[in-house]
Amino acid sequence: MGRRARGRVAGARRQAEREGLGNTAFVQADAQPHAFGPEEFSLAMSRFGTMFFSDPALAFANIGHALRPGAPLVQLVWQAADLQDWHTAIRAALSPGHPPSLPVPKADDPFTLADPHIVADALTTAGFTAVDAVDVREPVYYGPDTERALAGVLQLR
Template sequence: MFDYDSELARYHERLLEALDIRPGDRVLDIGCGTGLTTRDAARAASPGSALGIDVSGPMLARARRQAETEGLRNVDFVQGDAQAHPFPAEYFSLGVSRFGTMFFSDPVVAFANIGRSLRPGARFVQLVWQAADQQEWHTAIRAALAGEHASSASATAADDPFTLADPDVVAEALTSADFAAVDVVDVREPVRYGPDADHARAAVLQLRMAREWLADLDAGSAERALDRLSATLDAHDTGDGVWFDSRAWLVSAHRR
């Protein structure tokens, strides 16, 4: 399983700062993955609580195990699609998502459903990726693995991480879903793919985009692509991890 928590550690810190969680908050974490944001929110919100939702059963299983290991009693996880899940109405005082909102089939419907679960005036804070050409992790790995086909290699609608890359699109979707005071801030942080090039290669090859790009190649082309990948990762090995540049939007809004 790819370690998104390690990859996004710098963004995680920025997100927690922006959330400003208060004791007694009830936090809803959208696309929680293995639950790091949810667990940190639960600690900060105590005696309040945090609920994480994600579509991935294996990730949620890890989230639950880790919460138990950490002795957290005010955190829970549910498997489901936040676009349609029947959350309790006006229950949560804060909504959050760390790169978990870009995959909704209808962002307006999803944001409206999330909004109904928030108390009037509650904040919804999310991180979303900026455009693909602003992501060195994407362009460098794509160039290595897709090679001469890199310009035509793209994600399908179901797994495209850049659907909310246009801040006007995000703001319009949130406004249409009955949110107000939308604020979009440019955030630039590096992402980490492993402690060294070998670990980074193993991590990259767990990613769906990498597997799909390699699947389009014949055996010889795939071998050359893997050699290019190793060279790319070696070039980004700082001695303190393999790092790539990236840019995101930190988006906040208030439920009307």
């Protein structure tokens, strides 16, 4: 499922077809209001998508409604902003020699889910149990050069 990533959803669908995976579903929709069927899925997975929910409690509750009992929700989110080389480089380039601007309000900050306590609170409020966070620090590949990386990132909007 992807709300804004039409090309990525279509690409995932084609890849699943090429690999003969008949037990997958790909939908372009917003996870918050989407009318999932009850206990429809055995897994929910998000790679950098849950950070952009405008109402995480509603979205997680809706996703939880769609999962079979005991089915996992796996999400990959950004680490804290100060651990993001790309983020700190952009901020430094935009304001050389000046202190960074005021922080973004928590509700609008995609780095908020880097805090495992915030994630645990949001998920347990939505009805999830056995919530666990694993600290993963690996580089993210956006493209072979700046131009294609920028084009790929802009496609996410």
